Amino acid sequence: MSGGMIVVGMADLNVTRAPGVLTTLGLGSCVGIALYDSVTKIAGLAHIMLPDSKQIQNNTNVAKFADTAMVKMIQDMIKLGAGKDRLKAKIAGGAQMFAYNSTNENMRIGDRNVEATKKLLSLLHIPLLASETGENFGRTVELYADDGRFYIKTIGHGNKVL
């Protein structure tokens, strides 16, 4: 717990209802996916590390990948009473923390995480309301289940509310 907030770790996800707050600390190349149903005030937050579970053999932790994390999070939110058709998304993260050789596939992992997340949202017909991605700095995010606001905090690059 961090100030009464539910902390979502790296390669982890969680869901809550109002007045709960979900947070994940220091997103680097990872992506924080926030889903929200404004009618039931149910929120979900995932901290994914990799774009695609199907390209990886060791994929037992569903929260590690954009595709499997999204499915699990939606299921968990529906269990709490959220409506799939009402879900809206906000995303943050996908930075390239070190400026090295951006043509190297491995080092573009942040971009690939963001691309995969956006593609999945569109496949699942979940509107992406706002995103704060890329660049070369880390982000801490907080998702408030009472109204779906999504705080983004950085070190030296300002704070924002999406």
Add this chain to the structure above:
Amino acid sequence: MKDINNLGDTHFDILKEIGSIGSGNAVTSLGKMLEKKVEMPVPSVKLLEFKDIAGFIGGPSNIIVGVLVSLTGDINGIMMFILDMKSANAMVDVVMGGMVPKNDTFGELEMSAVNEIGNILISAYVGSLSGLTKLRITPSIPYMSIDMANAILSVPAIEFGKVADRVLFIESGFKVDKIEMSGYFILVPDMPSLSRILSALGVG
């Protein structure tokens, strides 16, 4: 070896020894550079859960400095040198001989000093790893970032995330003179390279 979960005690001992020799070499060069006595406790080899990776350096939100070098050749992967801000400031102070005005800002000059120290340390570490294993390793130029620990450590974590649900850290801290200063080396070989290192040292 396909999975780091299969690592046994012998592997851990070997990796600890690599960490010991590598960082020993690096820290000796640091001592020479600073003209100070450096101390180095026995390194530790850890398999950490993703959620716990920043525990050794003050937690996920703590601001740290990371210098990263990518390794290619017979060993592919990344090598990182990590410091908390307090240590980075202390180190700059010692290197610059107090020429830098004391304030809280960490500017261009400080950054390039730490980047270069990191580079020298990593080169010394990698050099001894190469000598020990007779494997060819080519380090890249150094890249640096100052940010939240989790954000910086997500880079090695993601590399390991491709093959495992835990991260292998060969972690070596050190102290300089009476000045409290701790830094960590993190060697992150990819799985085939880890196997090559272990077989080069006689454990398959």
